[in-house]
Amino acid sequence: MWIDSNAYIGHWPFRQVRNSTCKDLVERMDANGISASVLTNFNGIFYKDTQAANRETYDEIKTNRKWKDRLIPFAVINPVYSGWKEDLKESTSKLGMKGVRIFPKYHRYSLDHPACIELVKRTRDFGLPIGLTLRMVDSRPSSWLDISNEWRLSDIMPIVQAVPDAKFMVLNVSGSTQLEKDDLELVKKTDLFLDTSGRNIIDLGELLKTFGKDKFGFGTHSPILDYKTGALRIASLREDEADAKTREDLQSGNIKRFLGL
Amino acid sequence: MNRRKFFSTGAVSVSGIALGVHMTGFTSKEKPVEENDLMKEVMKYRKIDSHAHVYFTADSPETQIGFADRLGIDKLVISRPMAPGSKGIPEEFIACNDLIIKSMAKYPDRFIGQPTVNPAFPKEAMEEIKRCMDHGMTGLKLYNHVKISDPLFYPIIEKYIDMKMIILMHMGIGKSRVIFDAREPENVSTPDDFVIAAERYPEAMFQLAHLAGGGDWLDACKAVRPYPNVFVDVSGSNNEADIIPFAMEYVGEDRIFFGCDNSFFQGVGHVMAADLTDTQRKKIFFDNYNNVLKKSGNHVDRQ
Numbered sequence: 001m002w003i004d005s006n007a008y009i010g011h012w013p014f015r016q017v018r019n020s021t022c023k024d025l026v027e028r029m030d031a032n033g034i035s036a037s038v039l040t041n042f043n044g045i046f047y048k049d050t051q052a053a054n055r056e057t058y059d060e061i062k063t064n065r066k067w068k069d070r071l072i073p074f075a076v077i078n079p080v081y082s083g084w085k086e087d088l089k090e091s092t093s094k095l096g097m098k099g100v101r102i103f104p105k106y107h108r109y110s111l112d113h114p115a116c117i118e119l120v121k122r123t124r125d126f127g128l129p130i131g132l133t134l135r136m137v138d139s140r141p142s143s144w145l146d147i148s149n150e151w152r153l154s155d156i157m158p159i160v161q162a163v164p165d166a167k168f169m170v171l172n173v174s175g176s177t178q179l180e181k182d183d184l185e186l187v188k189k190t191d192l193f194l195d196t197s198g199r200n201i202i203d204l205g206e207l208l209k210t211f212g213k214d215k216f217g218f219g220t221h222s223p224i225l226d227y228k229t230g231a232l233r234i235a236s237l238r239e240d241e242a243d244a245k246t247r248e249d250l251q252s253g254n255i256k257r258f259l260g261l
Numbered sequence: 262m263n264r265r266k267f268f269s270t271g272a273v274s275v276s277g278i279a280l281g282v283h284m285t286g287f288t289s290k291e292k293p294v295e296e297n298d299l300m301k302e303v304m305k306y307r308k309i310d311s312h313a314h315v316y317f318t319a320d321s322p323e324t325q326i327g328f329a330d331r332l333g334i335d336k337l338v339i340s341r342p343m344a345p346g347s348k349g350i351p352e353e354f355i356a357c358n359d360l361i362i363k364s365m366a367k368y369p370d371r372f373i374g375q376p377t378v379n380p381a382f383p384k385e386a387m388e389e390i391k392r393c394m395d396h397g398m399t400g401l402k403l404y405n406h407v408k409i410s411d412p413l414f415y416p417i418i419e420k421y422i423d424m425k426m427i428i429l430m431h432m433g434i435g436k437s438r439v440i441f442d443a444r445e446p447e448n449v450s451t452p453d454d455f456v457i458a459a460e461r462y463p464e465a466m467f468q469l470a471h472l473a474g475g476g477d478w479l480d481a482c483k484a485v486r487p488y489p490n491v492f493v494d495v496s497g498s499n500n501e502a503d504i505i506p507f508a509m510e511y512v513g514e515d516r517i518f519f520g521c522d523n524s525f526f527q528g529v530g531h532v533m534a535a536d537l538t539d540t541q542r543k544k545i546f547f548d549n550y551n552n553v554l555k556k557s558g559n560h561v562d563r564q
Contacts, residue, residue, distance in 0.1 A: 015479060018503055138499040140434050140442055140475035199498040199524065226502040228299065229530025235299040236331050236526070 002231065003036045003252040004029070006171045006195045006219030009060065010042030010053065014143035017042075019223040022060050022067055028227055029070065035252070036070045038259075040101045044076025045136070051087040058095040072259065074099040074131055078107045079115035088119070092126050098259060099123075099169070101131040105147050111159040120163045129167035129258065132156050134198065135174040137224060152176040157183050160190055167191045167258065172221045173198030177207065188212055193258045195219025196250070197230040204233050204250075205241030213246050217254040303533060304333040308546045309373075309561065310528065312429065312470060312496040312520030313337035315364045322364045326371060328525035336561055338520075338550075339364060340375040340402030342431070345444060349406040351385035354378050358389060362396050373559070374398040375429065379406050380413035390420065399559040403430045405449040409467065410457035422464045425556040427492070429468040430455065434475035442475070452484035459488040466490055466553060471522050473497030473531065478504050482511040489516070492553070495545070496520030500527035505535035505545075519546045 009020055019028060025037060044053035054075045061067045075091035077084055077100050091097040100123045104111055123130050134151040142148070152175035160168060164186060173194055179187060188211065194201075197219040201207065208216065220230045234242075234250045242250065255261075310329070315322040322339070329337055341357040343349050354377050361374040376393035378386035378401070390401070401421060407413055409430045421428055433449035435442035441449060455469050469485055472478040474497030485491040493512050495505055496519075508517050514537075521528030532545055547561075554560040 016503070018506070138475060138501070141477045141499065199500075199527065202526075223502050226500045226527075226531040226534035228534035229500050229526050231299055232303070232332075232526050232530045232533070236303075238331075 001252040002034045003255050005038045005255045006221050007037040007039045038072045040074045045103050045106050050076040050078045072098045074101045076101050079119040080109045099129040117162045120166050124166040131169040133171045135172045170194045173200050196233045197221035306546045308334045309550045310337040310521050311518035311550045312494045312522045313339045315339050332529045338373045342377050342404035349379040375400045375402040377402045400426045401428045408454045409450045410454040418465050427466040431470045432476045452481040459491045469493045471497040473499045486511045492516045494518040494520035496522035498524040500531040514541045517545050518550045
């Protein structure tokens with residue numbers, strides 16, 4: 001079984017991005033043998049009021065009763081915008097959201113902002129994960145209107161240090177995975193999940209040894225990135241790099257455990 | 262097990278997450294999603310990596326061969342361009358080409374070697390091209406010391422027309438941000454430079470490097486669309502899903518080359534992911550580049 005931990009719907013405003021509806025996503029899932037997808041709405045990055053995007057996600061999934069079994073929506077919450085606590089509550093209790101995504105670079109706050117720390121703590125208390133994206137798009141050819149900087153893995157350590165018992169998802173690992181010794185030890189102890197969509201997942205076999213076999217799982221970052229590369233990093237592992245159990249965990253076992261599925 | 266027993270086992274998390282029985286593998290009215298064998302599909306295709314490199318490091322070229330074996334890449338067209346911002350003097354490009362000669366000797370069945378030169382040294386550049394051709398290299402790899410549209414390149418382009426070989430030129434990174442990436446010097450080639458060169462020399466063949474390599478691929482495809490002698494390779498680390506569909510629409514299925522530029526998973530992955538017929542995928546992975554090699558008699562599987 002394959003579960004995609006990192007997919008999107010919605011409108012990307014800087015260029016045409018195809019295949020960005022729930023219908024498109026489910027068709028691709030069916031064509032590629034993907035059982036379920038964790039999804040986030042692009043619109044939550046760009047709307048001032050992110051809750052409108054979360055309601056759009058809920059409404060879209062509701063249009064087909066089969067989709068709720070296969071699509072796992074995450075809410076976008078902006079903790080420096082008014083009403084975010086009510087938005088979080090509505091998202092988790094009424095809109096069926098199974099986690100939270102934050103976009104500090106787009107919403108212009110730092111990871112150690114008190115409101116961000118409070119959001120992570122509240123999400124933790126709901127038993128839900130917080131998703132952080134190291135890169136939405138490659139900044140080099142990105143639009144002149146888009147942000148121009150990206151994160152490395154070490155850049156997220158302030159929030160991990162602030163709330164070490166939260167559940168963190170780290171998506172599209174495009175920057176360096178190098179960590180100081182203490183930070184690496186903290187990451188190993190933290191309930192933290194990294195998906196395989198990012199360009200810096202180069203030697204997955206070695207990363208499993210460094211971070212732990214339970215820390216990684218399949219993700220596509222589609223429809224921005226292609227639908228196969230994240231899977232290829234797992235499928236091409238040799239027997240000496242990943243036995244059948246590890247492979248299955250990478251495909252779906254780790255994300256199922258992480259999300260409590 | 263039915264749905265009631267599933268809930269009673271405590272399999273539902275404290276947040277109340279529960280998926281349908283389809284997800285848990287229990288008996289369901291839904292037909293289970295069929296998994297497909299990705300590696301079997303990947304290995305089905307012969308591949309020529311039209312944009313590859315080896316490095317002055319202890320692990321090269323074995324690291325590149327390792328990735329190629331893992332992903333079923335038959336041949337890699339390797340070069341070693343001079344470092345960006347270097348002086349670009351003949352000693353540098355000769356040393357780079359010596360590395361290629363050494364790598365080709367080590368893996369003669371896997372590597373197709375491409376020389377690099379600096380046209381700012383016209384005599385030395387021509388001598389070096391001859392030396393490299395005598396060593397069995399083909400084509401030419403250029404980086405960002407001199408624009409492809411610069412008159413310094415005219416004698417070299419004319420030579421390559423005679424040899425019926427392709428010229429692979431780096432495309433500048435970051436044009437969509439209006440200014441180039443800080444690492445690019447002022448002589449980096451833009452798609453407009455390819456247009457100037459292609460218009461002047463319609464018999465020449467140019468390869469616009471790495472659509473997925475950090476340059477504005479939308480802009481590049483639109484610029485070179487009218488020029489059948491400009492090919493594009495889709496190598497690079499930025500495997501945006503719409504690159505190949507856009508290139509198919511604007512450049513066409515006969516002018517696209519598979520390549521990795523050392524980002525092997527992305528290089529193979531996005532060709533596998535693109536909505537292509539089997540024939541189109543074969544063209545991109547192998548046939549298109551092999552047809553170019555055939556013009557000079559350097560094609561794969563030649564007798």
